[in-house]
Amino acid sequence: DIVMTQSPDSLAVSLGERATINCKSSQSVLHSPNDKNYLAWYQQKPGQPPRLLIYWASTRQSGVPDRFSGSGSGTDFTLTISSLQAEDVAVYYCQQYYSSWTFGQGTKVEIK
Amino acid sequence: EVQLLESGGGLVQPGGSLRLSCAASGFTFSNYAMSWVRQAPGKGLEWVSAISDSGGTTYYADSVKGRFTISRDNSKNTLYLQMNSLRAEDTAVYYCAKEPAPVGFADVWGQGTTVTVSS
Numbered sequence: 151d152i153v154m155t156q157s158p159d160s161l162a163v164s165l166g167e168r169a170t171i172n173c174k175s176s177q178s179v180l181h182s183p184n185d186k187n188y189l190a191w192y193q194q195k196p197g198q199p200p201r202l203l204i205y206w207a208s209t210r211q212s213g214v215p216d217r218f219s220g221s222g223s224g225t226d227f228t229l230t231i232s233s234l235q236a237e238d239v240a241v242y243y244c245q246q247y248y249s250s251w252t253f254g255q256g257t258k259v260e261i262k
Numbered sequence: 263e264v265q266l267l268e269s270g271g272g273l274v275q276p277g278g279s280l281r282l283s284c285a286a287s288g289f290t291f292s293n294y295a296m297s298w299v300r301q302a303p304g305k306g307l308e309w310v311s312a313i314s315d316s317g318g319t320t321y322y323a324d325s326v327k328g329r330f331t332i333s334r335d336n337s338k339n340t341l342y343l344q345m346n347s348l349r350a351e352d353t354a355v356y357y358c359a360k361e362p363a364p365v366g367f368a369d370v371w372g373q374g375t376t377v378t379v380s381s
């Protein structure tokens with residue numbers, strides 16, 4: 151199984167500042183034939199289901215604010231919130247779908 | 263509006279069985295693969311099972327293989343998860359999720375149904 155490890159487990163960021171979450175996979179999730187990284191990011195607020203933010207590592211889902219961006223390739227990925235808003239307080243998960251599905255342990259984002 | 267609505271959760275004793283349902287609306291259900299993902303109290307997300315659009319191919323996490331069965335009725339726009347030989351560690355919120363591509367992520371999630379396995 152591909153193991154997904156996120157860092158940090160939690161972070162506190164001031165409103166308007168940048169938040170960066172890292173995700174590392176135990177093996178590459180880059181599919182060479184189509185040059186796509188099989189990596190998604192989700193946001194989950196308390197009492198709610200996950201919400202898809204990013205897929206193919208860097209493609210923003212429709213309706214997701216452009217302050218959310220994804221980057222990386224192979225085994226190392228990053229989710230960036232360019233200017234943190236109060237409504238972004240949540241737990242964020244990365245997920246690989248290269249081989250079955252596995253999720254990172256989650257990163258809790260709070261306001262400093 | 264695309265919607266998924268889970269039902270069937272509840273309290274069950276260890277060793278017991280439960281069948282979860284997920285009613286889909288707002289999209290052509292038979293065109294999409296579907297999955298079940300669970301979340302134990304205070305924990306992260308764990309993929310449980312997936313099924314192809316036709317229902318002909320199924321996949322399971324090792325933790326539930328041989329105990330859980332995923333199925334679908336495309337005429338009723340409904341996804342199912344039959345859970346047998348339940349254990350305390352199966353206690354979780356169970357979400358159904360729609361996959362927009364045959365090999366993919368989940369773009370729509372239900373609100374979840376809670377399963378508690380306890381004596």
